[in-house]
Structure formats: C-alpha cells, structure tokens
Amino acid sequence: MNRLILKYGTVVTVVILAIFAWVIYRRVADGGVAEIVLLASTAVVVWVFGSFALIYFWPRITVGGFKRIFARRGLGGGPIPVNTLYASPDSATASASSGSVIATGTDDVLYVGGWLDVAAGPQLLHVPEMGERYYSVQFTDPVTGANFAYVGSRATGGAAGDFFLCEPGYEGAMPHGTSRIDVPHRSALLIGRVFVADDDDREAAYALAKQIQLAAV
Amino acid sequence: MSNFFAWVAGSGVVQGVIMGLTFAYLTTVLILNAVAKAQTRTINGWSAIRRAGQPGNGLLLRAALQKALPVVNSFDEAAYWTATSDAAGRRLQGDRAYRLHFAANQLPPNDAFWSLTATDTGGYQVSTASGTSSVNSHSGLVENADGSVDILLQAHEPSDAGRNWLATPRGRFKLMLRVYLPGAGIVDGEYAVPPVVEVQS
Numbered sequence: 001m002n003r004l005i006l007k008y009g010t011v012v013t014v015v016i017l018a019i020f021a022w023v024i025y026r027r028v029a030d031g032g033v034a035e036i037v038l039l040a041s042t043a044v045v046v047w048v049f050g051s052f053a054l055i056y057f058w059p060r061i062t063v064g065g066f067k068r069i070f071a072r073r074g075l076g077g078g079p080i081p082v083n084t085l086y087a088s089p090d091s092a093t094a095s096a097s098s099g100s101v102i103a104t105g106t107d108d109v110l111y112v113g114g115w116l117d118v119a120a121g122p123q124l125l126h127v128p129e130m131g132e133r134y135y136s137v138q139f140t141d142p143v144t145g146a147n148f149a150y151v152g153s154r155a156t157g158g159a160a161g162d163f164f165l166c167e168p169g170y171e172g173a174m175p176h177g178t179s180r181i182d183v184p185h186r187s188a189l190l191i192g193r194v195f196v197a198d199d200d201d202r203e204a205a206y207a208l209a210k211q212i213q214l215a216a217v
Numbered sequence: 218m219s220n221f222f223a224w225v226a227g228s229g230v231v232q233g234v235i236m237g238l239t240f241a242y243l244t245t246v247l248i249l250n251a252v253a254k255a256q257t258r259t260i261n262g263w264s265a266i267r268r269a270g271q272p273g274n275g276l277l278l279r280a281a282l283q284k285a286l287p288v289v290n291s292f293d294e295a296a297y298w299t300a301t302s303d304a305a306g307r308r309l310q311g312d313r314a315y316r317l318h319f320a321a322n323q324l325p326p327n328d329a330f331w332s333l334t335a336t337d338t339g340g341y342q343v344s345t346a347s348g349t350s351s352v353n354s355h356s357g358l359v360e361n362a363d364g365s366v367d368i369l370l371q372a373h374e375p376s377d378a379g380r381n382w383l384a385t386p387r388g389r390f391k392l393m394l395r396v397y398l399p400g401a402g403i404v405d406g407e408y409a410v411p412p413v414v415e416v417q418s
Contacts, residue, residue: 007339013243020236027229039229039236046237047244054245058280062287092334092342092351103342106395107351108332134329134397136294138270145283146272147291153329154294154398189288195330195397197355 059145066101066189067115067142075102075113083123083216085114085190087209091202110202110209112137112192119186121216122166124178127151128211129160134195137212139181139188148188149181164217175217190214252281261412262306263298263394296325296399300392301338304412311387314371316416321364326400326408330354334393335370335385343386352383370413 027035054061074080075088092105105111116123116139125137136152150156151163156179164178167186174180194209196202225231256278257264268274269282270291289297302308303315317333325331332353337343342350352358358366358381368381370392375382394410402408 016239020239023232036229039233042230042233043237043240046234047240050238050241051244051248054241055248055280056276058245058249059283062283066288104336104340105342106332106334106353106393108330108353108355108395136290136397138288138290138294140270140288141272144272144274145270145279145288146274147270147294148272150291150294152294191288193397 060143063140063142063145063189066113069101070113070115070189073101075111080114082115082117083214085112085192085212085214087112087192087194087206087212089202089206091196108196109193110196110205112190112194112209112212114190114214115187116165116183116190116214117187118165118167118183122164122170122172122174124175124215124217125151125163125165125181125190126211126213126215127156127161127163128208130158130194130208132158133205133208135193135208135212137190137192139183139190141185142187142189143185148184151181152193165214246284248277249281249284252277253285256282257285258406260409262300262302262304263410263412264300265292265296265298267292267296267406269297293399293404294397296396296403298394298410300394300410300413301389304414307415309385309390309392309413311372311385311390314369314416315385315413317368317370317413318411319366319368320411323411324354324366325394325396325410326402327354327396328398328400331394331396333368333383334395335383335390336393337386338389338391340391340393350384350386352381356381369416 024036027039070080072079075086076090077086077088080086088102088111090102091107092103102111127137130153134153136150136154138147139149141148162178164174164180165183166180168182168184192209192212194205196205253266256266256268266282266285268278269286269289274282286297300309309315330353332351334342334351336350352368358368360366366381368383369375370383370385372385372387392413396403
C-alpha cells in the first residue's frame with residue numbers, strides 16, 4: 001500500500017484537487033459565491049487544526065504503523081504477539097516479492113522485531129553471547145519516535161545478558177544480575193539487528209537472533 | 218432531524234471537512250519535507266540526517282525526521298546516506314551504469330561493517346540479476362593496484378568477472394549506504410561518501 005501511495009501520490013493528488021475544483025465550480029455556478037462560504041470556512045478551520053494535529057501526532061502514527069504491521073502481518077512469519085520477538089530468517093532481498101517491511105532493510109543483517117508493553121508488569125529481555133558479532137536492539141518510543149535505549153555491541157557489549165524493562169516509577173524487586181531499562185511511555189517498538197557476513201553465515205546468525213527474547217518476570 | 222442532515226449535506230460542511238483534511242495532509246507533507254530537507258546534509262549527491270532517532274528533538278523536527286527516515290537507528294549506532302541522483306545531478310536509472318570510486322583508505326570508517334544497497338525509490342528491495350542487492354565490507358571487494366576500490370552499479374553482470382558489482386533494479390532507483398558503528402571520521406562529519414559517476418556500460 002505504501003509503495004502504491006509513493007508511486008502514484010502525485011497523480012492521485014492532482015485528481016483529488018481537480019474534483020474539489022469541480023465541486024466548488026458547480027456550487028458557484030449554481031448559486032453564486034454565497035454557496036461556498038460555509039464550505040470554505042469549514043475547510044479553513046479543519047485545515048489549520050488538522051495540520052497541527054497531524055504534525056503533532058506524526059511520530060505516533062509512524063511508530064503505531066509499525067506496531068500494526070507487527071501485530072497483523074509480522075515480518076514474514078505471521079503476526080507477532082505483544083511482548084514476543086520474532087527473528088526473520090530471510091534476507092531483505094529474499095523478502096522483495098512479498099512487499100514485507102523487511103524488504104526496506106539490508107541483506108547484511110537479520111532483523112528481529114516486536115512490540116514491548118510493560119503496563120501489565122516488567123519484562124525481561126535476554127540476549128545471548130554474541131562475542132565479536134555486531135548486533136543491536138533499538139528501543140523506539142511510541143510518542144516521540146526517539147530511540148531512548150539500546151542493547152547491543154556498542155551500548156552494552158557482546159556478552160550474554162538480561163535486561164529488566166519496566167515503567168519509570170517501578171519500585172518492586174529486580175531479579176539478580178539484570179540491568180534496568182526504564183520504558184518512558186510503558187511501551188516501545190523493538191528492532192533487533194544481527195550481522196550476517198554471507199549466506200554461509202546466515203544459519204549461525206539466525207540461531208543467535210532467535211535467542212534474543214522477551215519473557216515476563 | 219432529517220431536515221438537519223439534509224442541511225448539513227447541502228450546506229457544504231461535509232465537503233469543507235473533506236477538503237480541509239486533504240489540505241491539512243498536503244500541508245503537513247510539504248512542511249515536514251521542508252523541515253527534513255533543512256536538516257539534511259548533502260555532499261556528492263549523498264544525503265544524511267544526523268539527528269534522526271535522537272531523543273530531544275522538538276515537535277516539528279521529530280515529525281519531519283520520522284517522515285524522512287522512519288524508526289531508523291540513531292546516527293552513532295548506524296549512519297545512513299541515501300542517493301537518488303548521480304554526480305551530475307541526474308536521477309539514477311537502472312538502464313545506465315555507474316561507478317562508485319573509493320580512494321585508498323577511503324572506504325567508510327567503522328567499528329562494525331558497512332553495506333550499500335540499491336532499492337526502488339520507495340526504499341524496497343527488488344529482485345535483481347545477482348539475486349542480492351547489496352555489497353558490504355565483507356563482500357571481498359577487489360582493490361585496484363593503488364589500493365582504491367571501484368564498485369560498478371548496473372543491472373547486468375559486468376563482462377569481465379571479478380569486478381566489484383552491485384546489481385541495480387529496473388527504472389529509477391535509490392542507493393542507501395549504511396555504516397554500523399561509524400568511526401571517528403563519520404561521527405565528526407569529516408568523511409564524505411564519493412560521488413556516483415555515470416560510465417559507459
């Protein structure tokens with residue numbers, strides 16, 4: 001759908017604007033300028049407030065779009081339930097014909113995706129021993145669209161680890177040996193990336209990517 | 218009651234709402250594109266937005282950057298460049314051939330890896346002649362005698378085997394260079410990706 005909008009956006013816009021022009025022309029032709037006063041004033045008010053609202057909500061709409069994609073289609077393996085992570089075994093090119101969101105990625109990483117929600121209680125993120133292999137798990141805020149936290153080679157190193165994900169006000173107990181990450185708006189889009197050197201390496205990378213998992217505490 | 222609905226329908230309020238929403242959408246797209254463009258640094262035809270995904274962006278900026286590069290990595294995790302036109306400013310076309318020439322020691326500095334992909338203009342991978350649409354720091358790129366690296370970008374496989382080749386899609390396309398854990402030269406803004414130059418295929 002996004003592809004179609006991108007491809008035919010200009011044409012569709014021109015057609016819609018032409019229809020609007022025709023509607024206004026018909027009204028003016030039938031009953032003079034008085035016929036469009038209410039239409040025009042409504043349009044201006046909706047235009048001004050609508051523009052502000054759209055800009056304000058744009059990050060939410062975008063991140064929410066990914067949430068819906070994960071919940072409905074997943075990344076090639078069917079819907080991904082909330083608080084589970086799915087690792088895609090396929091490369092971006094292999095997903096090309098499917099129109100999957102994976103196809104916007106690159107072949108050099110395996111993607112892991114899921115939606116985190118800690119409103120009902122904290123979650124644990126487990127990552128396996130990655131050693132020198134590059135990986136990252138990006139936490140994207142659903143309200144601002146900012147990446148508020150990272151787990152991975154750069155942020156936390158290549159060792160295995162468990163991360164305690166909770167709402168900022170959480171004061172309960174934390175399992176021993178876990179690192180705490182506060183989730184500002186109690187939910188987040190998680191995107192994991194695990195480096196794949198070549199096709200021969202894909203299996204090994206996938207075995208590791210699958211071990212990046214969420215679990216209830 | 219039915220009189221009221223008839224009045225609403227005939228008065229133009231409904232049409233006004235539809236038009237207002239359409240204009241609001243178009244205005245938003247224009248504003249966000251303009252804001253994103255102001256944040257975009259383009260050198261040699263390659264565009265990068267450093268503040269995408271960073272916390273602390275204002276209302277307008279975060280919306281604009283989500284539109285330009287939705288849910289991408291922060292720049293210090295992975296730097297992204299995109300190009301849709303060649304060094305001469307002409308749009309990249311699948312029926313032409315291009316060369317990307319990295320001078321010796323001028324491949325993107327990084328602490329992880331880099332990758333170059335060719336996609337359709339919407340950013341989606343398309344099936345190509347080589348079955349893959351990326352080359353990367355682990356592709357075993359062949360160096361020239363002087364240590365420089367040339368990558369040939371064209372739809373069909375080059376006749377002389379052993380050339381570094383990135384298969385490109387049909388029609389207009391977009392290049393994306395990703396550098397994971399970008400090195401100092403990228404983080405401080407000194408590094409520039411070389412231009413994509415059209416060559417005879």
